[in-house]
Amino acid sequence: MTLTDLANPTKFLALTARVLPWLVGATILLFLIGLYQSATAPDDYQQGATVKIMFIHVPNAWLSMFVWAVMSAAALGTLVWRHPLADVAAKAAAPIGAAFTFLALLTGSLWGRPMWGTYWEWDARLTSVLILFLMYLGLMALWRAVEDPSRAARAAAVLTLVGAINLPIIKFSVDWWNTLHQPASVFRMGGSTLDRAFLFPLLVMALAFTLLFVTLHLAAMRNEILRRRVRSLQMMQASQKAA
Amino acid sequence: MSALGALIQRDIRIALRVAGGALIGVLFFLTVVVLMPFAVGPDLKLLARLGPAILWLGALLSSLLTLDRLFMADHEDGSLDLIAMARTPLELACAAKALAHWLASGLPLIIATPVLGLLLNLDVPATSAVAMTLLAGTPALTFTGMIGAALAVTLHRGGLLLAVLVLPLSIPVLIFGVAASEAAITGPHSFGAPFAILCALSLVSLVVGPFAAAISLRHGLD
Numbered sequence: 001m002t003l004t005d006l007a008n009p010t011k012f013l014a015l016t017a018r019v020l021p022w023l024v025g026a027t028i029l030l031f032l033i034g035l036y037q038s039a040t041a042p043d044d045y046q047q048g049a050t051v052k053i054m055f056i057h058v059p060n061a062w063l064s065m066f067v068w069a070v071m072s073a074a075a076l077g078t079l080v081w082r083h084p085l086a087d088v089a090a091k092a093a094a095p096i097g098a099a100f101t102f103l104a105l106l107t108g109s110l111w112g113r114p115m116w117g118t119y120w121e122w123d124a125r126l127t128s129v130l131i132l133f134l135m136y137l138g139l140m141a142l143w144r145a146v147e148d149p150s151r152a153a154r155a156a157a158v159l160t161l162v163g164a165i166n167l168p169i170i171k172f173s174v175d176w177w178n179t180l181h182q183p184a185s186v187f188r189m190g191g192s193t194l195d196r197a198f199l200f201p202l203l204v205m206a207l208a209f210t211l212l213f214v215t216l217h218l219a220a221m222r223n224e225i226l227r228r229r230v231r232s233l234q235m236m237q238a239s240q241k242a243a
Numbered sequence: 244m245s246a247l248g249a250l251i252q253r254d255i256r257i258a259l260r261v262a263g264g265a266l267i268g269v270l271f272f273l274t275v276v277v278l279m280p281f282a283v284g285p286d287l288k289l290l291a292r293l294g295p296a297i298l299w300l301g302a303l304l305s306s307l308l309t310l311d312r313l314f315m316a317d318h319e320d321g322s323l324d325l326i327a328m329a330r331t332p333l334e335l336a337c338a339a340k341a342l343a344h345w346l347a348s349g350l351p352l353i354i355a356t357p358v359l360g361l362l363l364n365l366d367v368p369a370t371s372a373v374a375m376t377l378l379a380g381t382p383a384l385t386f387t388g389m390i391g392a393a394l395a396v397t398l399h400r401g402g403l404l405l406a407v408l409v410l411p412l413s414i415p416v417l418i419f420g421v422a423a424s425e426a427a428i429t430g431p432h433s434f435g436a437p438f439a440i441l442c443a444l445s446l447v448s449l450v451v452g453p454f455a456a457a458i459s460l461r462h463g464l465d
Contacts, residue, residue: 154462
């Protein structure tokens, strides 16, 4: 089955119906491993046990940007290649990405209180992630503002691509403006500065959260396809009644 | 005269003639700036300290509100379809409309800035710094706002959604505009760096805005 076969919604539904249970199982397994590793990781010499919020905060932050990147790829699929399922993918991903962004802000805020003494600080990274959250919400509003899903798709695709400029700003904000949020420690030139005892649980949790996103995304895409079918059937029924 | 010149002239004439046009924007700017001392208190030193920020916020909100009229009026009477179908590329037509919109709505804001600076107890160097940053930054507001206006043109109740879509894109312009103004007034940091970035934002939006708006219009109008 090639990638072009997957453009057929029925085949997509059939494939995901087979694959989803395995994905759910893999996600649960990875979360169990990751949470166990996080719980048994050593305490930080400065932060104590509070450092373990990192194992939830950092994967959520990574995923908030990753989901926007996935939506941008889907937006290109809609605008450039007119892929039939690209707009389904984009619409399904937006609320999930917004949830990850919100969780990143929330866990970061809870971590900031004991570490920095404040729940919020208007520094470069927090501000740009907050703007990303607002853009997610605006995108979700745009999807729901237009009646016809395929017309909404093209408007939303443009907005997604324009908003993608925010991703490099978030990534490099801690390097460009030296404010409060700590600079990059994992994805940086010269390799990670994180100790292995923290890096491995972090990567396992990141993988677990990514699998969670894939699972939720595929399930949401299935729901969206079914929702559109219901809408078509309702419209057919309405026009038959009128005739 | 070329098609684009005719389009610009038409838009400016309509904006200056119809009631909901250019001067309403300046009036709203004045209203916002007058409201601030009621909220913040009449302390002149505080107002002078906040002055650049208040002027920039007023300009941002005013340009946000006049953006609605960029495409909506033409869409309602059908001329937007004619413009989209014409031989002139839609990207250039959007750029021309945005230029006309800036000339009719953005430029009056900059001209009004010295007067409003008096209300906020800003001295001449401060006011001219703010006016210069507004001159460099309002094109960015107009051209990035054009993207939101094009996205919202086909929505009937699009006004508030337009603001929500455009605001995150305008925040960098606001940040650097105020930073440049403050740097010129209080001065330990350089004025040149944020001002250069502000000019860069305007130049980038001059290129990206028309293309994004044209794509949105093409997809929204069919």
